[in-house]
Amino acid sequence: MEPSKDDEVTNCRKVALITGITGQDGSYLAEFLLDKGYFVHGIIRRASTFNTSRIEHLYSNPYAHKGGRMKLHYGDLTDSSSLVRIICEVKPIEIYNLAAQSHVKVSFELSEYTAEVDGLGTLRLLDAIRTSGLSQSIKFYQASTSELYGKVVEPVQSETTPFCPQSPYAVAKLYAYWITNNYRDAYNMFACNGILFNHESPRRGENFVTRKITRSVAKITLGLLDSFELGYLDSERDWGHAKDYVEAMWLMLQQDKPENYVIATNEKHKVREFVELSFNYVGKPIRWEGSGLDEVGIEVETGTIRVRVDKKYFRPTEVNLLLGDASKAKEKLGWIPKVRFHDLVKDMMEADLELMKRNPEA
Ligand code: NDP
Numbered sequence: 001m002e003p004s005k006d007d008e009v010t011n012c013r014k015v016a017l018i019t020g021i022t023g024q025d026g027s028y029l030a031e032f033l034l035d036k037g038y039f040v041h042g043i044i045r046r047a048s049t050f051n052t053s054r055i056e057h058l059y060s061n062p063y064a065h066k067g068g069r070m071k072l073h074y075g076d077l078t079d080s081s082s083l084v085r086i087i088c089e090v091k092p093i094e095i096y097n098l099a100a101q102s103h104v105k106v107s108f109e110l111s112e113y114t115a116e117v118d119g120l121g122t123l124r125l126l127d128a129i130r131t132s133g134l135s136q137s138i139k140f141y142q143a144s145t146s147e148l149y150g151k152v153v154e155p156v157q158s159e160t161t162p163f164c165p166q167s168p169y170a171v172a173k174l175y176a177y178w179i180t181n182n183y184r185d186a187y188n189m190f191a192c193n194g195i196l197f198n199h200e201s202p203r204r205g206e207n208f209v210t211r212k213i214t215r216s217v218a219k220i221t222l223g224l225l226d227s228f229e230l231g232y233l234d235s236e237r238d239w240g241h242a243k244d245y246v247e248a249m250w251l252m253l254q255q256d257k258p259e260n261y262v263i264a265t266n267e268k269h270k271v272r273e274f275v276e277l278s279f280n281y282v283g284k285p286i287r288w289e290g291s292g293l294d295e296v297g298i299e300v301e302t303g304t305i306r307v308r309v310d311k312k313y314f315r316p317t318e319v320n321l322l323l324g325d326a327s328k329a330k331e332k333l334g335w336i337p338k339v340r341f342h343d344l345v346k347d348m349m350e351a352d353l354e355l356m357k358r359n360p361e362a
């Protein structure tokens with residue numbers, strides 16, 4: 001019998017499995033790995049509506065990207081049997097665990113579920129690798145986060161900075177961080193934590209602050225919206241581009257030794273700066289007036305209020321400052337961020353203006 005395309009690809013053993021493939025990072029990572037000649041398997045969860053819009057361009061036409069070297073499997077990080085089944089079937093050489101309830105504010109309302117998926121889900125996946133008998137041939141990447149640092153004890157955070165998580169999300173991710181380290185030590189597994197600082201893109205979820213801003217400013221520019229609400233404007237974040245960050249994930253798994261790495265731009269900006277830059281981009285500069293819950297962003301030219309503060313977006317415990325030192329990644333992985341803050345805002349604004357012009361209902 002002639003070998004099928006799938007057999008050929010499986011035999012060349014560049015096979016990766018991505019959990020969270022339908023998310024922002026999963027979609028960029030899938031593209032990146034396909035470009036590198038991998039066969040990419042992705043785990044998607046059952047939903048009552050389609051949840052694959054970010055990867056449709058890769059899979060709705062199976063021959064559009066590298067000869068259709070991509071396959072999706074139903075599974076869930078809360079369902080061990082699905083994880084064992086998929087790993088045994090796919091036999092990947094690399095697993096990227098990107099699946100998570102990833103919204104910090106939502107984690108205060110869905111605390112137990114967040115712990116189930118983000119914390120215990122990682123344990124389930126590691127244990128599925130161990131029980132599959134493939135633990136010595138699989139390299140594992142865990143999507144750890146700068147939220148682990150939480151209440152900042154050092155002004156710039158690196159791999160050696162102590163953690164002090166400030167949300168159910170961050171506490172769940174702390175468990176995942178340590179269980180990944182533990183499985184590396186206990187079972188000699190190749191398991192790495194990428195401690196990634198905030199990274200954004202035109203594919204960022206709509207309820208994260210950057211995308212909320214660029215979508216709203218695009219709508220205001222096109223006359224589809226008058227104003228929008230935000231929470232705490234003085235949070236400082238180290239924002240990079242998701243496209244750059246997925247490359248770092250891959251590089252971690254190409255090393256001889258499994259290690260943990262910080263991935264960041266080493267540049268910090270306030271939420272209000274993101275707002276200002278987005279309005280500047282469309283030629284509608286704003287100024288701030290008032291303070292606290294009464295602070296507003298006013299369009300300079302027209303005097304119209306464009307941004308209001310609403311306490312419903314405040315978190316019970318806020319993370320005020322995150323700023324990463326990615327020197328280790330630069331030295332050992334040769335990784336540096338290509339997209340800086342201004343270009344990130346420009347990329348997102350351009351994409352959202354285009355989107356809203358095409359589809360004002362979006
Ligand atoms: P997204 O929220 O965009 O994507 C999360 C993905 O996880 C989606 O594909 C989602 O599926 C999937 N998922 C959620 N719950 C489950 C579950 N129970 N079982 C299986 N899959 C599930 O996140 P990002 O792409 O932004 O982030 C990727 C990972 O990196 C996350 O783990 C996040 O916590 C972490 N991280 C992100 C950073 C960032 O700035 N973006 C920074 C540091 C870490 P569905 O599409 O069906 O909802």
Ligand code: GDR
Pocket residue numbers: 102103104105144145146147196197198199207208209210212229230231232233235236237271313314315318319
């Ligand atoms: P974060 O990202 O919590 O850092 O987690 P988010 O964009 O949600 O918030 C960043 C900062 O902006 C403030 N903020 C608002 N946030 C949202 N979502 N909506 C608002 O209206 C708003 N107004 C102000 C927040 O309080 C916060 O200080 C992201 C996620 O991707 C995590 O999964 C990841 O681990 C971390 O980044 C690193």
